[in-house]
Amino acid sequence: MNAALQELSLLDRAIINRLQDGIPVCEAPYAELAGELGTDETTLLRRLQALKTAGYLSRIGPMYNVERMGGAFTLAALQVPDARFDEVAGIVNVFPEVAHNYRRDHAFNMWFVVAVAEATDIASVLSRIKAATGLEVYNFPKQEEFYLRLKFDV
Amino acid sequence: MKMHPLRLDGKDRALVALIQQGLPLVPRPFAELGRRIGMTEEEVMQRMGKLRLAGAIKRFGVVVRHRELGYRANAMVVWDVPETDVAGLGNCLARYPFITLCYRRPRRLPHWPYNLFTMIHGQSRGAVCGKLAQVIGECGLHDIPHEILFSRRRFKQCGARYCEPVSERAGVPA
Numbered sequence: 001m002n003a004a005l006q007e008l009s010l011l012d013r014a015i016i017n018r019l020q021d022g023i024p025v026c027e028a029p030y031a032e033l034a035g036e037l038g039t040d041e042t043t044l045l046r047r048l049q050a051l052k053t054a055g056y057l058s059r060i061g062p063m064y065n066v067e068r069m070g071g072a073f074t075l076a077a078l079q080v081p082d083a084r085f086d087e088v089a090g091i092v093n094v095f096p097e098v099a100h101n102y103r104r105d106h107a108f109n110m111w112f113v114v115a116v117a118e119a120t121d122i123a124s125v126l127s128r129i130k131a132a133t134g135l136e137v138y139n140f141p142k143q144e145e146f147y148l149r150l151k152f153d154v
Numbered sequence: 155m156k157m158h159p160l161r162l163d164g165k166d167r168a169l170v171a172l173i174q175q176g177l178p179l180v181p182r183p184f185a186e187l188g189r190r191i192g193m194t195e196e197e198v199m200q201r202m203g204k205l206r207l208a209g210a211i212k213r214f215g216v217v218v219r220h221r222e223l224g225y226r227a228n229a230m231v232v233w234d235v236p237e238t239d240v241a242g243l244g245n246c247l248a249r250y251p252f253i254t255l256c257y258r259r260p261r262r263l264p265h266w267p268y269n270l271f272t273m274i275h276g277q278s279r280g281a282v283c284g285k286l287a288q289v290i291g292e293c294g295l296h297d298i299p300h301e302i303l304f305s306r307r308r309f310k311q312c313g314a315r316y317c318e319p320v321s322e323r324a325g326v327p328a
Contacts, residue, residue: 016216016218016223019215019216020215020216020217020218021215022213022214022215023177023214023215023216025184025199025202025203025206025214026199027182027184027185027195027199028181028182029177029183029184030179030181030183031181041181045179045180045181048179048216049179052176052179054222055219055222056218056219056222056223057216057217057218057219058217058218058219059176059216059217060176060177060179060215060216060217061173061174061175061176061177061214062173062174062205062211062213062214063211063212063213063214063217064170064174064210064211064212065209065210065211065212067159068159068160068208068209068210069159069160069162069170069210070159070160075257075259075271077266079265102228102305102306102307103305103306103307104230104303104304104305104306105303105304105306106301106303108265108266108303111230111303138262138265138266140259140260140262140271141259141260142257142258142259143257143258143259143260144240144241144244144257144258145256145257145258146244146245146247146248146256146257146258
């Protein structure tokens with residue numbers, strides 16, 4: 001087991017695993033979850049705050065289906081010359097529509113997700129990124145999604 | 155499957171905007187949200203239920219920072235699959251819990267021949283490679299050209315659409 005996980009108690013791990021499956025929409029959801037986890041509401045709330053502060057949880061709440069609400073997102077990639085990498089990353093990350101951005105080992109070395117509230121804005125964001133960086137932006141919109149589980153057991 | 159966008163009224167939008175900051179960590183979180191937005195607890199819960207049922211909310215729980223939790227290696231593994239085989243292989247790959255994304259996307263020839271994109275998370279690069287070997291064997295992918303794009307560095311991670319301008323944890327080294 002790695003160092004990060006050794007810092008987490010069994011309760012913390014149980015909380016993370018259980019709450020990735022969902023929080024019930026009811027008057028006292030934390031009390032209900034605490035009961036399932038064999039702890040009490042106060043302890044659960046305190047641990048959630050601590051896990052959030054420590055950076056293990058990025059958020060507590062809903063993941064929206066952007067497309068269902070009229071928005072859209074796409075995956076895009078750049079081939080950035082090594083010497084320009086940090087400069088270009090700085091330019092791209094300033095766009096509020098860029099939700100995350102990873103450097104990867106490949107000629108296509110910068111991969112980022114663009115998310116917009118209005119689906120028609122994708123093209124203009126990508127062309128602004130192209131103009132700002134002087135680099136060709138390759139757009140990889142989703143054509144078909146296969147079921148994903150997206151849960152990290154800890 | 156293409157669904158029409160939902161019609162959200164002003165109160166729904168206000169609720170969506172409010173709750174993206176997170177569910178309050180108090181015993182009656184929906185009452186607290188309602189207090190901030192001028193709704194009863196019951197109305198907040200009813201609207202939340204509606205948004206969920208309509209598919210506007212796909213999950214309602216905690217979102218982890220996988221790197222901080224020890225999943226330090228993340229690889230985008232991309233495959234050049236004949237169009238007729240994409241659905242079959244996509245469904246096979248998506249069954250594995252360590253494959254956290256599985257999408258068909260367009261090729262960009264001649265620069266990019268791959269049309270099936272998967273994400274594999276693991277606690278080390280070695281672990282990711284082991285998982286990759288497993289799915290190649292079990293889904294019969296020996297003859298399918300693929301590449302592994304390990305992430306070197308994460309610059310930004312925040313929720314889609316409703317996010318802070320720049321992540322406070324930008325630039326965490328891999």
